[in-house]
Amino acid sequence: MTEDPKETYFSHTHKTVIKPAKGLMSLDLGEVWAYRELLSILAWRDISIMYKQSIIGIGWVIIQPVMTMIIFTIIFGKFAKLPSEGIPYPIFTYCALLPWSYFARSLSGSSNSLVGSSHLITKVYFPRLVIPFSKVFSGLVDFAIAFVILIGMMVWYRIMPTRGIFFLPLLLLVAMTASLGIGLWLTALNVKYRDVQFVVPFLVQFWMYASPVAYSAGIVPEKWRWLYGLNPMVGVIEGFRWALLGKSVPDAGMMLVSFCIVFAVLVGGLYYFKKMERSFADIV
Amino acid sequence: MMVISAKGLGKKYSLGEAHTNLLSERMGNGLRSFYGRLRGRGPAGRPRKSSGDEFWALRDLDFEVKRGEVLGIIGRNGAGKSTLLKILSRITWPTEGNVELYGRVASLLEVGTGFHPELTGRENIFLNGAILGMSRAEIRKKFDEITAFAEVEKFVDTPVKHYSSGMYVRLAFAVAAHLEPEILIIDEVLAVGDAQFQKKCLGKMGDVAREGRTVLFVSHNMSFVRNLCSLALLLENGRIKFQGAVPEALAEYERGTARAGDVIETAHFQGPLSDQVLIDKIVFLQGGAEAPVLDPLLQFEIRLHGRALRTFQTLELSIQLFRDGLHIASCFDSPDESMMREGRFISSFRMPAEVLRPGRYTIAVGAASSVGNWIWGGDVANLDFIENWGGKSAERTRGIVALPYTAERIQPG
Numbered sequence: 001m002t003e004d005p006k007e008t009y010f011s012h013t014h015k016t017v018i019k020p021a022k023g024l025m026s027l028d029l030g031e032v033w034a035y036r037e038l039l040s041i042l043a044w045r046d047i048s049i050m051y052k053q054s055i056i057g058i059g060w061v062i063i064q065p066v067m068t069m070i071i072f073t074i075i076f077g078k079f080a081k082l083p084s085e086g087i088p089y090p091i092f093t094y095c096a097l098l099p100w101s102y103f104a105r106s107l108s109g110s111s112n113s114l115v116g117s118s119h120l121i122t123k124v125y126f127p128r129l130v131i132p133f134s135k136v137f138s139g140l141v142d143f144a145i146a147f148v149i150l151i152g153m154m155v156w157y158r159i160m161p162t163r164g165i166f167f168l169p170l171l172l173l174v175a176m177t178a179s180l181g182i183g184l185w186l187t188a189l190n191v192k193y194r195d196v197q198f199v200v201p202f203l204v205q206f207w208m209y210a211s212p213v214a215y216s217a218g219i220v221p222e223k224w225r226w227l228y229g230l231n232p233m234v235g236v237i238e239g240f241r242w243a244l245l246g247k248s249v250p251d252a253g254m255m256l257v258s259f260c261i262v263f264a265v266l267v268g269g270l271y272y273f274k275k276m277e278r279s280f281a282d283i284v
Numbered sequence: 285m286m287v288i289s290a291k292g293l294g295k296k297y298s299l300g301e302a303h304t305n306l307l308s309e310r311m312g313n314g315l316r317s318f319y320g321r322l323r324g325r326g327p328a329g330r331p332r333k334s335s336g337d338e339f340w341a342l343r344d345l346d347f348e349v350k351r352g353e354v355l356g357i358i359g360r361n362g363a364g365k366s367t368l369l370k371i372l373s374r375i376t377w378p379t380e381g382n383v384e385l386y387g388r389v390a391s392l393l394e395v396g397t398g399f400h401p402e403l404t405g406r407e408n409i410f411l412n413g414a415i416l417g418m419s420r421a422e423i424r425k426k427f428d429e430i431t432a433f434a435e436v437e438k439f440v441d442t443p444v445k446h447y448s449s450g451m452y453v454r455l456a457f458a459v460a461a462h463l464e465p466e467i468l469i470i471d472e473v474l475a476v477g478d479a480q481f482q483k484k485c486l487g488k489m490g491d492v493a494r495e496g497r498t499v500l501f502v503s504h505n506m507s508f509v510r511n512l513c514s515l516a517l518l519l520e521n522g523r524i525k526f527q528g529a530v531p532e533a534l535a536e537y538e539r540g541t542a543r544a545g546d547v548i549e550t551a552h553f554q555g556p557l558s559d560q561v562l563i564d565k566i567v568f569l570q571g572g573a574e575a576p577v578l579d580p581l582l583q584f585e586i587r588l589h590g591r592a593l594r595t596f597q598t599l600e601l602s603i604q605l606f607r608d609g610l611h612i613a614s615c616f617d618s619p620d621e622s623m624m625r626e627g628r629f630i631s632s633f634r635m636p637a638e639v640l641r642p643g644r645y646t647i648a649v650g651a652a653s654s655v656g657n658w659i660w661g662g663d664v665a666n667l668d669f670i671e672n673w674g675g676k677s678a679e680r681t682r683g684i685v686a687l688p689y690t691a692e693r694i695q696p697g
Contacts, residue, residue: 016389018374019382038414045411049402124391124398125374126415278377281370282297 021278027270031127038126042134046109047141061142062149065097076214085216087245091153095244096213096237098150099175102143103182103233104204110135110183111190111200114280121281128277129270132187136180143172154244162246171239178232178262184269188276191283212237217250229257232265285351287467287498288372292381293345295367295522298338341367342522345381349515354489354499356513356530358506358537360663363519365502369393369471372500387466387498390416392456401445405436405455408444412459426462433488434458454481461488468492469500486512504606504663506534538666553649555659561599561624561651565589566665580642580669588617588631588649592624596653599624601631604648605640605667607684612645624653639685642669 032039069090076082077089084092110132114121117131154161190196208214211233220228228234229251235258238250342364349355357365370376372383373391398415399408409430413423431437434454436447444452460468470489489499489512503509509516509530516533518526526536553563569585570578578584588601601617617631645667652658673681 013386014388016374016385017382018371018378018385020378020380035414035417037419038411038417041411041414045400045403045407119400120398120415122375123393124412124415125389281375 021275027274028127029129032129032133035126035130039130039134039137042130043137046134046138050138061145065094065101065146066149068097068101069094072214082215083219085218087159088157091150091157091159092216092241092245093214094150094153095241096211098143098146099171099236099240100208100211100213100233101146102139102175103179103236104208105142106136106139106179106183107186107204108200109139110179111186111197113183114187114191115194115197128280129184129273132180132183132273135183136176139179140176150244159245161244164243164246167239167243171236171243174239174259174262175233175236177266178236181232181262181266181269184273185265188269188273191280192276207231207233212241216241217254222251225251225254226257229254230261232258232262234258235262286348286384287351287353287386288347288349288383288500290345290347290381290383293342293368293371293378293383294340294380295342295364295371295376296338296340296379340522342371342378342519345524347517347524347527349498349500351498352493352496353515354493354501354513356509356516356533357500357502357519358504358509358516358533359519359525360661364522365519366393366471367522368519369469369500369502372467373469385467388417389467389469390460390463390465391469391471392460393469393471399444399452399456402443404443405431405440405447408455409440409459412456413463416460416463416465418463423463430455430458430462433462433484450478450481457485457488461485461492465497467498467500471502472504482508505610506537510534553659553661555650556657557651557653557659560593561590561596561659562593563588563590563601563649563651563659563661563664566647566649568667577668577670579672580640581638581672581674583637584635586615586633586635586647586667588633589628590631591628592626595626596624598622599651599653601649601651603633604650606646606648607643610684612640612684636688638674639688640669641681641684641686642671642673643684644668 072093073090077084077093082089113131113135114128120126121128186196186200210231217225217228217234217238235255238255242250345368357368359365367376369391370393371378372385373389373393375391375393398412400411403411406427409427410420410423413426414420431440434451434457436451436455439447439451444455447455457470460470468489470485486508489501493499493514501509501513513530516526516528516530517524518533518537526533565588567587567589568575568578569587570582575584586603588603590601592599600622603615605612605614615633615635617633646663647665647667648660648662649664650658650660
């Protein structure tokens with residue numbers, strides 16, 4: 001019953017039926033799994049191209065969140081004196097910048113990913129989902145590097161990790177899911193409406209201020225917190241803060257709303273992407 | 285054993301306004317057409333074709349291919365061959381009908397299919413192999429065979445953006461053919477390689493078929509099709525004109541090509557200007573009179589009769605001569621920027637005597653006004669020269685063309 005999808009899809013007896021799309025089609029995630037070698041090659045390709053070309057390539061991954069942290073600390077920490085729950089502001093905001101940078105980078109990368117791979121898409125078949133999926137994975141390298149900086153900062157501020165730290169992998173998974181979900185929507189939309197890629201930088205800017213990066217979700221009035229939770233990154237960021245810094249448990253209702261949104265966006269994104277997939281080669 | 289089975293396959297493209305890629309433009313268009321409709325006119329734009337802005341690239345295709353067959357798909361440019369291959373390769377989807385395929389498909393639809401220019405040959409082999417669904421181990425096993433066949437062993441660690449187009453296509457073909465797909469689809473890429481490579485590829489395709497795999501081959505080169513294919517499919521205007529034995533299909537194809545003096549159907553032409561520039565007749569003249577076949581030893585003239593439906597700042601017509609799928613020459617009707625006024629036109633091309641040899645040439649016709657504004661019709665007419673060799677023997681008249689040359693020999697001392 002549980003046949004290796006690779007056997008199924010690539011055997012000489014596998015029957016493929018090519019016909020017009022009707023209604024809601026199956027997501028066929030098994031096929032994406034069967035093409036996992038391709039996924040890893042594409043992810044590696046992205047990573048190596050990124051670092052081959054720019055001299056400061058690796059440095060930029062560190063410079064960007066660190067610079068943002070410094071600027072936020074000065075403006076929001078010192079001048080505006082936003083509360084940071086008794087934690088030194090720099091690390092308070094850096095904990096949020098960690099998953100946020102990953103998310104922001106994934107968005108910018110994925111919105112143009114299909115158009116950028118047009119030479120592949122118009123010539124060869126593979127399940128197109130592989131492309132946004134690979135972007136989600138290639139961003140992890142940057143995340144890992146930024147995480148090393150975080151460890152350094154935790155040592156500096158003498159913050160001991162609590163048992164919340166065991167939730168970190170799970171939270172990272174949620175961050176990846178959120179990136180993938182939004183990424184799928186943006187990618188599919190961008191193929192059809194090419195101006196989406198110009199909207200994305202603005203969207204990311206605005207989104208950052210709508211997320212608890214420079215401030216804590218605690219400053220949002222209680223009755224509005226559920227609305228605030230509609231932002232999929234709220235759950236991830238507050239979760240990261242809690243797991244790493246071990247302070248107060250964030251508002252459970254708000255977190256729940258946020259995680260549900262992440263899941264809904266992913267499912268919606270997968271179906272929309274699948275629906276648009278067939279027309280990609282015609283309009284890319 | 286059936287490997288490919290197509291029923292009622294059809295593919296429709298919508299042209300015109302639907303094709304903008306910008307949300308802002310779409311909204312603009314929507315507003316404009318709404319406003320236009322309020323004022324009692326249709327959406328802004330050119331006169332529509334009879335069936336609206338739709339174009340059926342393929343319609344009602346029914347065919348079957350068995351294991352081990354080599355199917356040759358032939359037809360004029362625009363007949364739908366490439367669209368059919370794209371559907372079979374799952375790059376685009378049919379609008380109606382369906383196809384059932386058994387096995388893995390490897391397609392070569394263009395030079396450097398799937399290659400990434402920044403990666404080396406080695407990395408691209410693995411990338412392409414992974415695209416075809418192979419594991420790294422499987423690719424490693426075949427790696428040496430692939431690089432040997434493609435004759436790129438020395439260059440395998442150089443980024444492919446440095447490869448010549450010949451190397452590109454050799455490597456692409458090598459990868460596709462050696463990774464043992466059940467179905468191999470090849471679309472005219474062979475035209476890029478040299479004769480030796482083409483022979484090698486044909487040989488390999490024959491081997492692939494003998495191993496029990498199936499090959500689909502699109503070509504304009506009739507001798508390739510004749511030598512390699514066991515079955516042929518002739519497409520015309522998106523429909524099957526003939527399917528069956530190769531000799532009959534080729535004969536049917538030649539019959540369909542216009543003779544000198546025939547009216548050229550506008551359906552031959554594609555391109556953005558195809559409803560603004562119409563070419564309706566091609567005539568061959570020799571000695572001042574129309575001649576259906578020509579004497580290669582005399583000068584001759586090719587005339588295109590047509591009509592421009594509007595004035596063009598610049599418009600240039602061209603004639604391309606082909607023989608056996610090889611592009612022999614191109615001729616243009618105006619040396620510098622020249623205006624085309626609305627109305628009828630006749631473009632004359634005066635050709636030299638004794639350059640083209642006896643035999644059959646195919647003519648393609650095109651026109652261009654600026655980048656992106658063109659029409660093109662492949663295989664529009666045949667040009668036949670009678671077997672008049674001017675009394676020279678076979679050894680003295682080899683080659684497709686006879687060059688007007690002079691030679692002399694000096695012996696010093």
